[in-house]
Amino acid sequence: MTITDIHADYLSGASTPSRCIEQVxxxxxxxxxxxxxxxxxxxxALRAQARALDAVLAAEGAAALARLPLLGIPFAVxxxxxxxxxxxxxxCPAYAYVPDESAPVVQRLLAAGALLVGKTNLDQFATGLVGTRSPYGAVRNxxxxxxxxxxxxxxxxxxxxLGMAAFALGTDTAGSGRVPAGLNGxxxxxxxxxxxxxxxxxxxxxxxxxVSVFAAxxxxxxxxxxxxxxxxxxxxxSRRIAPQGVRRRGYRIAVPAQLEFFGDIAAQAAFEATLARLRDLxxxxxxxxxxxxxxDAAALLYQGPWVAERHAAVGAFIDAQPDAAHPVVAGIIGQAREYDATDAFMGQYRLAALRRAAEDSLAGYDFLLVPTTPTMPRIADVLARPVELNAQLGYYTNFVNFFDMAALAVPGVSRADxxxxxxxxxxxxxxDHLLATAVAALLGGAEADALAADPLPFAEPTVQVAVVGAHLAGQPLNWQLLERGARKVAATHTAPHYRLYALPGTTPPKPxxxxxxxDGAAIEVEVxxxxxxxxxxxxxxxxAPLGIGSLELADGRWVKGFIxxxxxxxxxTDISMFGGWRAYLSRQAA
Known part of the structure; x- marks a missing residue:
């Protein structure tokens, strides 16, 4: 169940939001x-919401999907x-409360047209990487x-x-948005x-x-x-994140020199097979x-003073109602009593040193590639050894938020079993955008180019630039824009005061x-x-001989652009009669 497929069915008439919800x-x-x-x-209530979206889709068609990018998409929280x-x-049933306001992330998804199916089980107070620490039952693979x-x-x-939702929200402190993805494909x-x-x-x-996202x-x-x-x-x-932009000219990928699988030969072989495929690209x-x-940073999360931060979140409740908490969860959070303020500062100093060492080691790379999990235990084994096996699952995840990094977990080659x-x-x-585009490209996804041209909404000052030749979408130098996080905002023409020339001896060819x-003409440009x-x-x-100046567009606006x-x-050669660079190239090819 993917958003792309659901929306394709909506537009073709093969399905509607109401039919999709009935299927779910x-x-x-x-x-x-x-x-x-x-x-x-x-x-x-869910069916009523779906029927309302049926009406929107029937009235607006494709325009509805442009306005509501998640229209009729079922999701879980x-x-x-x-x-x-x-x-x-x-x-934790005894902790339950009914909020008057949805979390902003939920509000945004509902405003985009998504349909909430329900709320999902978790390791109590988000303390665990196993999915077994809940009075509502262990969630089976x-x-x-x-x-x-x-x-x-x-x-x-x-x-x-299992196709009960097209996507779902999770949370991630130590790997909770990645470990379940890896273990469920x-x-x-x-x-x-x-x-x-x-x-x-x-x-x-x-x-x-x-807050993390699971999807197909x-x-x-x-x-x-x-x-x-x-x-x-x-x-x-909350932060206004400065995105890195994307790249498609090859990636520099680091792999841990010391790989650990805790004796799980099938997990080791699967990772080696995935790595071999990537090395061939x-x-x-x-x-x-x-x-x-x-x-060492990963170990600090549960073997250092950061357990006190978990106590700061829910410790007062657990102290007041100790029998209401899962015993393993209560035991972990109870470790906060072993640390004081001095320990907290010493932990911060240790973490700063480890982070600097990690940054130095990754200075020549774009990404670190790791197994999502080093092993895959059975529920019965986790119930018998809850702390030890939980720690193993966090071996490649716990450090990421400590080091202020982004991560994307994806299926690799399956295990032999x-x-x-x-x-x-x-x-x-x-x-984040670089990761999404890189993973799509490395996995051979046809959506890589579309992803590259679709950055996050801007949260910083921007400038608009009109391009006329090799920087147009799909042309050889368009990546110079995409690498800097650019987004195409318009396909238009200049005011009728310009001439376009094919410059001799340029590589790649440029106008x-x-x-x-x-005797000017209106020339095709993209903004x-x-x-x-x-x-x-x-x-x-x-x-040279190109530069950036100011261009007048057909609507009278002036923007920065190529001169x-x-x-x-x-x-x-004057090629103005073609009206634009693409039309000229098409004629040359013909």
């Missing part, structure tokens, strides 16, 4: 997996995220119910994996901290928490993040880095645009918007 409700009933859900939307009128339990589903966002991941996107508001989320470690593929996860992201002035941990370079600082095996690409803060006093902080870099790459030195036009 039927799947939920047939699956007989009550442990996935803690609460569900009233079926009558982890039950530590507030939804108006529905209990928030954090998998979507592929083999004998195995763990991963946590803490267990219900959200399994709901997506789906995509888990953990954004840069602060990109999605965490207001209305029951905290685990408030300084580290992220990378394109869907990115579409959801675009709808959900946005600065929230009421969330003190053209343009990618690989190297190894010392994993020690990453491993048929169970899923995922890999995760991890990048610096702001690399020159010149304003004239008479692209890019962050102002990247504009200087873009201009610096433009070779050409007059001397270069003397020996150039």
């Amino acid at each position: 409700l039927a799947r939920i009933a047939a699956a007989d997996r009550p442990e996935i859900w803690i609460s569900r939307m009233d079926a009558a 982890k039950d530590n995220i507030d939804v108006t009128g529905m209990p928030t339990t954090a998998a 979507a592929v083999d119910p004998a195995y763990v589903s991963g946590g803490s966002s267990s219900g959200s991941a399994v709901a997506v994996a 789906i995509v888990g996107l953990k954004p840069t901290r602060g990109l999605l508001s965490t207001r209305g989320v029951v905290p685990a470690c408030r300084t580290l928490d992220c 593929d990378v394109a869907d996860a990115w579409k959801v993040v675009q709808a959900a992201a946005g600065y929230d002035a009421r969330d003190p941990y 053209p343009g990618c370079t690989f190297g190894t880095v010392d994993y020690t600082p990453f491993r 048929g169970l899923p095996a995922g890999v995760t690409l991890i990048g610096a803060a702001g690399s 020159g645009l010149a304003r004239v006093d008479r 692209w918007e890019l962050p102002l902080r990247r504009f200087g870099e873009f201009v610096a790459e433009i070779p 050409c030195e007059p001397a270069a036009i003397a020996d150039a």
